[in-house]
Amino acid sequence: MSRLTRRCSEPGHRTSVAIRASRGRVAELGSLGNYTRSVQIELLADRPEFVPTLAEWHFREWAYLRPGDSVANRIRLLHERSGRRELPITFVASFGAELLGSAMLIHHEMDTRPQYTPWLAGVFVAPARRQRGIGRALTQHVISEAAARGFSTLYLFTPSVEAFFSHLGWSIVERTRYRDADVTIMSHQVA
Ligand SMILES: CC(C)(COP(=O)(O)OP(=O)(O)OC[C@H]1O[C@@H](n2cnc3c(N)ncnc32)[C@H](O)[C@@H]1OP(=O)(O)O)[C@@H](O)C(=O)NCCC(=O)NCCS
Numbered sequence: 001m002s003r004l005t006r007r008c009s010e011p012g013h014r015t016s017v018a019i020r021a022s023r024g025r026v027a028e029l030g031s032l033g034n035y036t037r038s039v040q041i042e043l044l045a046d047r048p049e050f051v052p053t054l055a056e057w058h059f060r061e062w063a064y065l066r067p068g069d070s071v072a073n074r075i076r077l078l079h080e081r082s083g084r085r086e087l088p089i090t091f092v093a094s095f096g097a098e099l100l101g102s103a104m105l106i107h108h109e110m111d112t113r114p115q116y117t118p119w120l121a122g123v124f125v126a127p128a129r130r131q132r133g134i135g136r137a138l139t140q141h142v143i144s145e146a147a148a149r150g151f152s153t154l155y156l157f158t159p160s161v162e163a164f165f166s167h168l169g170w171s172i173v174e175r176t177r178y179r180d181a182d183v184t185i186m187s188h189q190v191a
Contacts, residue, residue, distance in 0.1 A: 015041040017093075017137050039100065039134065041141045044090035045082040050099045051075055054092065057124055058102075065159070065179050081106060087118060087149075091141055093125075093134050101125035103138035105145050109157065110178060113185065116155040118146060120188075123156075139168055147190040154190050157183045 017039050044050060055074035063069040081088035081104055088106035092099060102124050109119035120142045125134045146154045155173070158165060162172070162184040170186040177183070 015141055017041060039093055039095050039137070041091055041093050041137065043082070043084055044078060044092050044102070045084050047092050047094065047099075048082075050092050050094070051078050053099050054078060054090075054102055054124075057126070058122060061124060065181060067179075081122075089145070090122065091138060091145070093138055099126065100129050101134050101138055103142045105142045105154075109155070110185070112176075112178065113155075113157075116173075116185070116187075118151055118154060120146075120154050120156040135164065136168060139165075143188060143190050150191070152189065152191045154188045155185060156187075157185045159183045162186070 044054070052071075052075065055071050055078055058078075059069060059071045059074045066073070078090060081090045083089040088104060090102060090104045093101045102122050103120060104122040106119050106121050107117050108114065109121050110116070120139065123135060123138055125138070143154060156165065156170070157178065159178075159181040165186050166172070168188075170188045173185040173187050175182065175184050
């Protein structure tokens with residue numbers, strides 16, 4: 001089983017985390033001869049070259065939740081969500097030039113639940129890089145960024161991975177329908 005462990009974090013700054021891969025996965029991650037790699041979590045604003053790939057991933061994963069969605073729309077959305085200090089902010093995990101995943105801290109997500117704010121959104125890990133702790137690290141990074149901004153509770157909704165977030169300590173707020181999908185709204189105390 002792989003692990004990714006936080007090393008350091010400053011609000012709004014780059015975070016360096018160490019990824020540990022199982023013996024069989026070392027070759028996939030590069031040519032370094034040990035099991036520890038440095039994975040960066042940074043602002044998308046600082047890695048604009050990742051926007052097209054990320055837009056493609058997000059479109060493929062979540063287009064059904066946005067009628068009329070397109071990759072172009074996702075590119076526009078990512079640029080809109082490329083804040084640095086002010087929300088909305090998108091964070092990206094990478095290993096050198098390789099994009100590994102994303103997570104966002106945004107004020108508004110479900111238009112049917114304006115009372116909940118802020119939200120963790122856009123948590124996505126490249127399929128070939130899953131089960132290595134990257135999703136956990138991205139989620140934890142957004143929790144830390146929310147805490148650094150003085151928020152006390154963070155929300156998310158998920159149509160598919162309630163079990164993943166429960167495993168990370170998130171609580172169920174409610175289960176509901178949203179845009180023709182069954183979703184779970186969850187929350188996490190951040191301070
Ligand atoms: C859900 C997702 C982000 C998980 O990313 P990941 O990098 O594979 O997750 P991690 O490796 O950090 O997993 C952390 C822990 O959660 C567990 N986990 C991972 N995916 C899980 C799932 N779908 N259900 C339950 N537990 C899960 C892991 O086994 C690990 O457990 P451990 O720490 O006890 O070993 C990834 O599968 C993904 O991008 N899915 C598609 C998009 C999506 O559904 N995003 C969620 C927002 S709606």
